[in-house]
Amino acid sequence: NLVEDNDDPGAPPAASGAFGFGIAVGGGERNQIIRNRVRDNGNVGIALTSLESFLPSGNRVEGNELSNNGTDLAFYSAAPGPLQSAGNCFVGNQFASSAPVDIETELACDALAHDVTVDGAPFQQTGPPGADYRKIPLPGSQPGMANPLTAPAIPAQAKVPSVDLASIKVPV
Numbered sequence: 001n002l003v004e005d006n007d008d009p010g011a012p013p014a015a016s017g018a019f020g021f022g023i024a025v026g027g028g029e030r031n032q033i034i035r036n037r038v039r040d041n042g043n044v045g046i047a048l049t050s051l052e053s054f055l056p057s058g059n060r061v062e063g064n065e066l067s068n069n070g071t072d073l074a075f076y077s078a079a080p081g082p083l084q085s086a087g088n089c090f091v092g093n094q095f096a097s098s099a100p101v102d103i104e105t106e107l108a109c110d111a112l113a114h115d116v117t118v119d120g121a122p123f124q125q126t127g128p129p130g131a132d133y134r135k136i137p138l139p140g141s142q143p144g145m146a147n148p149l150t151a152p153a154i155p156a157q158a159k160v161p162s163v164d165l166a167s168i169k170v171p172v
Contacts, residue, residue: 029058
């Protein structure tokens with residue numbers, strides 16, 4: 001994926017007040033963020049963080065190329081105090097800045113679980129003034145879109161297709 005310029009002042013503010021992120025995983029478990037180009041995001045390129053009472057665990061951030069973000073890589077708690085590393089790891093990324101400072105050592109993929117503390121969130125807390133996404137009016141009629149009240153259900157696939165992660169390349 002190419003993730004860039006996510007800080008349009010005309011965009012509605014995010015529910016948590018965070019703004020200008022490339023990729024943010026709030027309280028997620030076992031996500032793999034692999035081989036993305038993330039650039040020109042005003043606050044954070046890639047962030048793993050808590051979200052309310054949900055704590056991130058088992059996430060892997062690997063082989064990404066980051067540039068010109070407020071902070072390239074971040075691991076932090078939205079609440080005061082340390083956050084347990086809980087199997088979250090960063091490895092093989094190209095980046096200029098991180099919080100904590102030496103993130104690939106602090107959160108190495110072979111490290112034992114330990115507390116990690118970042119002094120404050122590495123981004124501004126509020127977005128620019130704009131429309132509140134919770135108050136944006138519903139869209140009008142969508143020609144060609146099935147009526148959700150009468151459309152037949154389409155069951156999910158029973159088997160998740162396999163993905164060859166080694167074949168994924170960072171976009172140019």
